[in-house]
Amino acid sequence: MMNQQTLYLNADDREFDRIYTDHYPALHQYAYTMLNDRVLAEEMVHQVFLKILEKGGQVNVHTSLKAYLYRAVHNECLNYFKHQKVKQVHQEYAVAEYGTAADSASGSMQYKELETRLHMAINELPEQCRTVFQLSRFEELKYAEIALQLGISIKTVENQISKALKRLRVQLADYLPLFCWFLLNILK
Amino acid sequence: MINAEPMEMNDDLLISSLLGEATIEQDKQIEEWRKEDPANENHFNQFKVIWETSDQLKYNGKIDAAISLQRLKQKIAIQKAVNLEKTEGRADDVTTAQNKITRLGTVGYLFRIAAALVLMAGAGWLYTNHVAVKELEFLTQKTAQVDTLSDGSVITLNKHSLLRYPDKFKGAERQVWLTRGEAFFNITPDKKKPFLIHTGSTTIRVVGTSFNVKNKGEDIEVIVETGMVQVSRNGEMVSLRSGEKVVVQRNKTNLIKEGNTDQLYAYYRSKEFVADNTPLRRVVEILNEAYESNIVIGRKELEDVPLNTTFKNESLDQVLKIISRTFKIKVDKKPNKIVLY
Numbered sequence: 036m037m038n039q040q041t042l043y044l045n046a047d048d049r050e051f052d053r054i055y056t057d058h059y060p061a062l063h064q065y066a067y068t069m070l071n072d073r074v075l076a077e078e079m080v081h082q083v084f085l086k087i088l089e090k091g092g093q094v095n096v097h098t099s100l101k102a103y104l105y106r107a108v109h110n111e112c113l114n115y116f117k118h119q120k121v122k123q124v125h126q127e128y129a130v131a132e133y134g135t136a137a138d139s140a141s142g143s144m145q146y147k148e149l150e151t152r153l154h155m156a157i158n159e160l161p162e163q164c165r166t167v168f169q170l171s172r173f174e175e176l177k178y179a180e181i182a183l184q185l186g187i188s189i190k191t192v193e194n195q196i197s198k199a200l201k202r203l204r205v206q207l208a209d210y211l212p213l214f215c216w217f218l219l220n221i222l223k
Numbered sequence: 224m225i226n227a228e229p230m231e232m233n234d235d236l237l238i239s240s241l242l243g244e245a246t247i248e249q250d251k252q253i254e255e256w257r258k259e260d261p262a263n264e265n266h267f268n269q270f271k272v273i274w275e276t277s278d279q280l281k282y283n284g285k286i287d288a289a290i291s292l293q294r295l296k297q298k299i300a301i302q303k304a305v306n307l308e309k310t311e312g313r314a315d316d317v318t319t320a321q322n323k324i325t326r327l328g329t330v331g332y333l334f335r336i337a338a339a340l341v342l343m344a345g346a347g348w349l350y351t352n353h354v355a356v357k358e359l360e361f362l363t364q365k366t367a368q369v370d371t372l373s374d375g376s377v378i379t380l381n382k383h384s385l386l387r388y389p390d391k392f393k394g395a396e397r398q399v400w401l402t403r404g405e406a407f408f409n410i411t412p413d414k415k416k417p418f419l420i421h422t423g424s425t426t427i428r429v430v431g432t433s434f435n436v437k438n439k440g441e442d443i444e445v446i447v448e449t450g451m452v453q454v455s456r457n458g459e460m461v462s463l464r465s466g467e468k469v470v471v472q473r474n475k476t477n478l479i480k481e482g483n484t485d486q487l488y489a490y491y492r493s494k495e496f497v498a499d500n501t502p503l504r505r506v507v508e509i510l511n512e513a514y515e516s517n518i519v520i521g522r523k524e525l526e527d528v529p530l531n532t533t534f535k536n537e538s539l540d541q542v543l544k545i546i547s548r549t550f551k552i553k554v555d556k557k558p559n560k561i562v563l564y
Contacts, residue, residue, distance in 0.1 A: 046299045047358040047387070055295065056288040063291070067282040076282070081295050085302055146276075153276050171242060172274070173281050178244050196242065197235045203273045204234075211269045 042100065044084075044092040055084065058101065062108050064173050065166075069112040069158055079115065083107040098186030105166045105185075116158075149210045156206045160199055167195040232256050232263070234270075241270055296402060300385050304364060361386040363404070367491040372399075374411050376418065379492040381405040392416065405437040407492045425471045428453040434463075435488050443471040446483050454478060496534040496542075502527045503550070507563070514539045521564030525552065 044051050059080060066076035083104065087094060096103050160168060170181045171192075178196075182189045204211065232253070239245040240253045257264045361370050363380045370378050373391050380386055384404025392398075397413070401422040410418045412431025420427040422438045425445075432450025437443065445454050446468040453462050454469050461469055461478040468483040486497040487509040496513075498506050504526040507518045516539055520526050528550060534542050543561065547554050555562040 046296065047360065052292060055292050059288040059291055060286045063286055064282055068280045071280070073282065073284060077291055077294070080291070081298055084295060085298060088299060089302065089306075149272075150276055150279055153273065154280055157277060157280070172277055178242075193235070193239065193244070197238050200238050200241075200270055200273060201234050203277075204269050207273065211272060 040096050042094040042096055044087055044094060046088055046092075054100070058104055061101075061174055062104055065105060065108050065169050066112055068154075068169065068173060069109075070115070071154070075115070079108055079111045082111050099184060102166070102185040102187075105169070106162055109162050109165060112158075145210075149207065152207055152210055153203065156203050157199075159206075160202065164195045164199045164202075167192055168199040171196055237267055237270055241267075241274055293402075300360070300362060300402065303360075304362065307364075359388055359390050361388065372397075374413065374416075374418075376411045377409040379407040379409075381491045401436055401438055403438060405435070405491070407433070407435045407489070409433040423471075423473075425454060425456045428455065437488070441473050444488075445469050445471075446488055448489075494536060498530040498532050498534075500529045500531060503530055503546070503563075506530050506546075510539065510542065517560040518543075519560055519562055521555075521562045522552075525550065525563060 044054065062080045062083070063076050066079040067073060070076055070079070087107075094100070094103060157165065157168065166185065167181060170176045170184065171178075176184070178189050178192045181187075181192045185192075236245065236249060237253060240250050245253070253267070257267050361368070361378065361380055362385050363382050365382055367379060367381045370380065372378065372388055374397055376397075378386060381404055384406060385402040386399060386406055387402055388399040395416065397416050397418040399418075399420055401420055408418075408420065408429075410429050410431050410433065414430055418429045418431075420429075420436060422436060423443050425443045427434075427436060427445055429450065429452045432447065432452055434445060434447040434450075434452050436445050445452065445463065447463045447465050449465050451462060451464050453460055454471065455461075456471050456478065457476075459476065459478050461480050463469060463480055466483055467480050469478055469480045471478060485501045485505060486499060487501060487505065490496050490509060490513055496506070496509065504520065507520060510516060511518055530546070530549065532545065532549070534545070537545075543554050543563075546552070546563070552563055555564065
């Protein structure tokens with residue numbers, strides 16, 4: 036499973052088109068769940084491919100191409116945050132969210148707050164942890180499928196998912212008790 | 224497994240169960256543990272809230288990978304063009320360093336374009352020979368260019384345009400892609416191998432003929448000069464003969480052909496502007512495109528006055544002078560626009 040290989044991407048090649056269209060939906064989803072913006076998410080994916088091509092198209096894949104591209108999108112998003120001064124963005128995001136929920140019940144306002152905090156906490160997960168979480172949550176894959184796609188063991192997938200959820204729980208400790216039984220009914 | 228002692232439980236197992244990865248036995252065990260104490264239930268629910276809430280972050284809109292790929296290809300073309308300009312820029316520095324070489328005129332400029340094209344061709348050659356890629360690019364920047372394909376077909380590519388084509392036409396069809404801009408095609412007849420031009424969502428099919436294709440982003444315009452052409456988009460098809468045109472509009476499903484009313488579209492190939500009873504509005508539109516100017520008509524009644532003349536290799540100033548004299552109208556040159564009134 037741990038096969039190291041070097042790929043060459045060439046934009047004039049049909050194979051490039053296939054790789055792009057195969058991976059785009061999942062990569063876009065990844066960037067979207069980081070940035071909460073459809074257009075920006077596409078831009079991040081584009082940047083990843085443009086940078087690969089600019090360096091001559093060479094990709095050194097240690098585990099799988101998918102894992103490589105996820106990592107690249109993850110880093111691209113973090114870079115974007117760095118440039119945009121992440122805190123400001125999150126503040127604006129939180130304010131915007133509050134704005135739309137202003138006239139609804141205070142319970143749902145607090146829920147929005149939880150959602151925002153959760154979003155931030157997920158983005159702060161370490162890369163592999165974030166990626167495994169992404170595949171499990173948003174692509175709804177089983178542990179075994181994730182292991183296959185990322186070229187890691189099922190045990191590693193299990194550990195990373197556990198690590199992610201435990202970490203999120205600790206970080207959201209102040210918000211969670213309020214919501215637990217009340218919210219689960221709404222979400223149903 | 225009923226026990227007086229509180230059950231041992233760990234988060235890893237709870238999480239596995241939540242994600243449907245635990246065994247049936249483990250699930251049962253967890254269920255009992257949850258019933259044992261409201262605190263246990265609460266602990267489990269915290270994970271559940273995280274898991275369920277995170278699903279709200281998901282993008283649920285439509286994703287079109289093919290369109291996204293097209294947008295990426297445009298960025299790739301721009302990136303290539305920028306890199307080329309950088310190389311040219313460096314060449315410039317060398318010239319200044321060598322000193323006292325007078326600034327290159329038009330010939331020098333063309334030479335640099337030619338050098339850039341040679342570079343591009345060279346890069347293309349390297350690619351084809353080392354990575355066995357069969358697709359080439361014909362990219363123009365500030366001037367129109369002419370190129371001949373392997374089957375002898377001649378393509379005149381307007382400025383800021385991009386055509387992708389294979390170095391050799393294999394298979395039953397000759398296919399090229401007009402990714403951006405405008406081109407005039409003079410296709411070598413070959414009944415056994417029809418020629419297909421893809422642009423946006425539109426495909427143009429020909430056997431041997433000459434015609435103009437303009438990809439304006441939203442709309443695609445095809446004008447036929449000689450022979451017959453089939454234009455299709457999403458299963459809808461229209462046949463055009465010489466002197467006919469069709470404008471494929473993104474938001475309209477029908478393809479309706481019309482007679483072509485003027486010869487101005489040929490300006491970048493013939494280097495002349497032929498106005499033959501052409502409304503001033505249309506002349507201004509083409510001049511703006513050709514000279515990258517911003518001419519506007521200040522009086523509405525001027526828009527449809529017909530113009531009969533041919534401009535050949537003239538500067539925009541001379542062209543405007545002629546128009547001004549013909550119609551006895553004034554030309555007001557402002558910093559970022561020219562008003563005819």
